[in-house]
Amino acid sequence: MSSILPWVGGFAAVLTSLSYIPQVRKALPRSSTKDLSLKMLVVLTSGLGLWIGYGLLKGDWIIVLANSIGCALTATVLGCKIRDIRGEDSA
Numbered sequence: 001m002s003s004i005l006p007w008v009g010g011f012a013a014v015l016t017s018l019s020y021i022p023q024v025r026k027a028l029p030r031s032s033t034k035d036l037s038l039k040m041l042v043v044l045t046s047g048l049g050l051w052i053g054y055g056l057l058k059g060d061w062i063i064v065l066a067n068s069i070g071c072a073l074t075a076t077v078l079g080c081k082i083r084d085i086r087g088e089d090s091a
Contacts, residue, residue, distance in 0.1 A: 006062065009062045010062055012066075013062050013063075013065060013066030014066075016066060016070060017065075017066045017067075017069035017070045017073070018069075020070055020073035020074055020077070021073065023036075023073070023074075023077050024073050024076050024077055024080075027076070027077045027080035027081070028080060030083070030084065030087060031084055031087065031088075032080070032084070033077070033080050033081040033084045034084070036077065036081055038078075038081055038082075038085070041074060041077055041078040041081055042078065044074050045071060045074045045075050045078050048067045048070045048071035048074060049067075049071055051063060051067035051071075052064055052067045052068055052071060055067060
């Protein structure tokens with residue numbers, strides 16, 4: 001049973017990490033993040049960063065890798081959201 005655990009964790013990591021890709025694709029065009037919450041993106045990106053730290057402390061590469069990908073993708077969406085907010089303020 002324990003030999004299947006890394007595979008289950010790895011598959012879960014791939015699915016959850018890649019789930020952010022459609023949101024990134026939607027957020028990349030300017031003014032496309034109006035329906036996204038800034039607070040949610042800050043909290044989610046921060047939480048994923050903390051999971052990276054947790055994974056490093058535990059020495060669990062699946063946790064580190066999955067959350068690094070997720071954090072990079074959500075940080076991209078967060079960056080797009082901030083870009084769009086700044087664009088609204090200067091308009």
